[in-house]
Amino acid sequence: xxxxxxxxxxxxxxxxxxxxxxxxxxxxxxxxxxxxxxxxxxxxxxxxxxxxxxxxxxxxxxxxxxxxxxxxxxxxxx
Numbered sequence: 001x002x003x004x005x006x007x008x009x010x011x012x013x014x015x016x017x018x019x020x021x022x023x024x025x026x027x028x029x030x031x032x033x034x035x036x037x038x039x040x041x042x043x044x045x046x047x048x049x050x051x052x053x054x055x056x057x058x059x060x061x062x063x064x065x066x067x068x069x070x071x072x073x074x075x076x077x078x
Contacts, residue, residue: 012046021046041062
């Protein structure tokens with residue numbers, strides 16, 4: 001499973017990295033009983049490009065990540 005995150009930066013442990021994808025997601029054990037609510041992921045794996053230009057995998061608790069959309073430059077002043 002993978003979800004494209006190429007339009008996002010990810011903030012993790014005071015570092016801002018270019019996100020590539022979410023590799024895996026672990027949901028809480030009781031997610032099936034939580035109908036109609038927003039359920040946060042327990043742990044996620046994020047693939048990103050680090051400061052050295054290498055692809056890294058970060059697997060940690062979901063609350064440790066923040067995703068920010070990459071805002072592109074407007075073309076021709078639009």
